[in-house]
Amino acid sequence: MDLTTLERLPMWIGGRPHAAATTRYGEVTNPATGEVVRHVPLADGADVDAAVAAARAAFAGWSATPALRRARVLMRFRDLLERHAGELAKIVTQEHGKTLADARGSIMRGMEVVEFATGIPHLLKGEHNDSVGTDVDSWSLRAPLGVCVGITPFNFPAMVPMWMFPVAIACGNTFVLKPSERDPTLALRLGEVLKEAGLPDGVFNVVHGDKEAVDLLLAHPDVRAVSFVGSTPVAKYIYETAARHGKRVQALGGAKNHAVVMPDADLDYAADAIIGAGYGSAGERCMAISAVVAVGDAGDALVAKLAGRARRVATGPGDAAGIEMGPVITASARDRIDGLIGRGETEGAALVVDGRRPAIAGCAGGFFVGPTLFDRVEATATIYREEIFGPVLAVLRVPSLADAIAMINANPYANGAAIFTRSGHAARRFEREVEVGMTGINVPIPVPMAFYSFGGWRNSLFGDLNVHGTDGVRFYTRLKTVTSRWPDDGSAAPGFHMPVLG
Numbered sequence: 001m002d003l004t005t006l007e008r009l010p011m012w013i014g015g016r017p018h019a020a021a022t023t024r025y026g027e028v029t030n031p032a033t034g035e036v037v038r039h040v041p042l043a044d045g046a047d048v049d050a051a052v053a054a055a056r057a058a059f060a061g062w063s064a065t066p067a068l069r070r071a072r073v074l075m076r077f078r079d080l081l082e083r084h085a086g087e088l089a090k091i092v093t094q095e096h097g098k099t100l101a102d103a104r105g106s107i108m109r110g111m112e113v114v115e116f117a118t119g120i121p122h123l124l125k126g127e128h129n130d131s132v133g134t135d136v137d138s139w140s141l142r143a144p145l146g147v148c149v150g151i152t153p154f155n156f157p158a159m160v161p162m163w164m165f166p167v168a169i170a171c172g173n174t175f176v177l178k179p180s181e182r183d184p185t186l187a188l189r190l191g192e193v194l195k196e197a198g199l200p201d202g203v204f205n206v207v208h209g210d211k212e213a214v215d216l217l218l219a220h221p222d223v224r225a226v227s228f229v230g231s232t233p234v235a236k237y238i239y240e241t242a243a244r245h246g247k248r249v250q251a252l253g254g255a256k257n258h259a260v261v262m263p264d265a266d267l268d269y270a271a272d273a274i275i276g277a278g279y280g281s282a283g284e285r286c287m288a289i290s291a292v293v294a295v296g297d298a299g300d301a302l303v304a305k306l307a308g309r310a311r312r313v314a315t316g317p318g319d320a321a322g323i324e325m326g327p328v329i330t331a332s333a334r335d336r337i338d339g340l341i342g343r344g345e346t347e348g349a350a351l352v353v354d355g356r357r358p359a360i361a362g363c364a365g366g367f368f369v370g371p372t373l374f375d376r377v378e379a380t381a382t383i384y385r386e387e388i389f390g391p392v393l394a395v396l397r398v399p400s401l402a403d404a405i406a407m408i409n410a411n412p413y414a415n416g417a418a419i420f421t422r423s424g425h426a427a428r429r430f431e432r433e434v435e436v437g438m439t440g441i442n443v444p445i446p447v448p449m450a451f452y453s454f455g456g457w458r459n460s461l462f463g464d465l466n467v468h469g470t471d472g473v474r475f476y477t478r479l480k481t482v483t484s485r486w487p488d489d490g491s492a493a494p495g496f497h498m499p500v501l502g
């Protein structure tokens, strides 16, 4: 099925396209042109029930399938992802707006989680003790949970779902994905590719929707666990609501990621890194750099280098050759970002590069904000306190590394932070004292590889376990510990006191 030619998208339930029961639909727009490209169903109770029922029905067979066979499905899925990467990237670019190269990169980062999950027979190994008592052995195993749900944001329609479901299904769970209603098509295509890889029907399902669908999933009695990635207010709501309904939950929220630039840093290297990390994907990455903290006398030279580079970023439609930065997701996102830029000016920061309403040839209806750079931003300013989620860099100036660390540690968000320096001592101090989940040393976007786990601290993650890596395996499994006794003659006297093994 060529999903991109459909006017109205289906759900993906039980291994096939499923006509939605709901009569509510939302518009999916191409952000580079502003055109409505298709409509997405916004699920009601019947749609949600159908998806969860399909996942529940598939659980018994899938969880009993040997882990090695589950891994082999993922191996085939991995190869198909690589083969289809170009076509998948086009879907991401059409609905999200990021460049084709960036979209392809996000598919590859998701694929790396699939590669990690193919090691599931090893990852599920438990512990074993022979003879914990006479004729008594004990061991633990990691059992799957049942139906797991993923609720994902617009900014990574391929990668963020792939942080979740490859690990969940490798562990023997079945999955219902509720992707962002802004760019929903890729999720359906993932369903098709999983089927082609040999995944049994019902193990992976897609239900489209908005808050109504999410609320139904959070309260559904057959849902065991919820993984969420999105903005902080919604993450907190998901965490509290899912927990109240007895679900296991991990909810990743928003971010304000800092890059500290020390006076001894290679400023050209730092400026290049910060430009890519701040403006790549129009700043719509949860690990994008949005606050640059210039230490000591690094500020003047750094701002000059950033300004020169920001003015040269090629902005335009993500599918055009040579483009480095595409549009933001919606007209309202553009208007919100433009408004925050205005607010930054009125609150006294120096607007060095103003990206509002750039002229993009052939894209008059597109939702563009050009690279924007502020200098001398105060920590009290709205543009520092709020997550902008757009191509806006704010430079703050502080006297010392201690001040930079204190500023980062006082911020309510704590996803990532990076330092640029030539000093091993400064880097080591930063890495030890900064209170964030992911830290980079001369690396602007320190996203952990798939075999580590991804997650922030404070308002950037609600829950105890990060996504993917070994934390992902722990999240999607529960521990069962078996104590087994095989006495020689089968006669066991009743015991009335706490047994003492010996």
Ligand code: NAD
Residues within 6 Å of the ligand: 151, 152, 153, 154, 155, 156, 160, 178, 179, 180, 181, 209, 210, 211, 214, 215, 229, 230, 231, 232, 234, 235, 237, 252, 253, 254, 255, 285, 286, 387, 389, 415, 456, 460
């Ligand atoms: P969002 O919170 O608006 O939406 C995320 C998901 O929640 C979507 O599927 C949406 O349909 C659903 N949703 C939205 N409002 C809801 C509500 N009131 N009740 C229930 N469900 C609701 O986020 P977004 O705008 O799609 O994505 C951008 C945000 O995601 C940014 O804040 C960004 O920092 C964050 N993000 C964080 C990470 C991370 O790893 N921490 C990764 C990617 C994105």
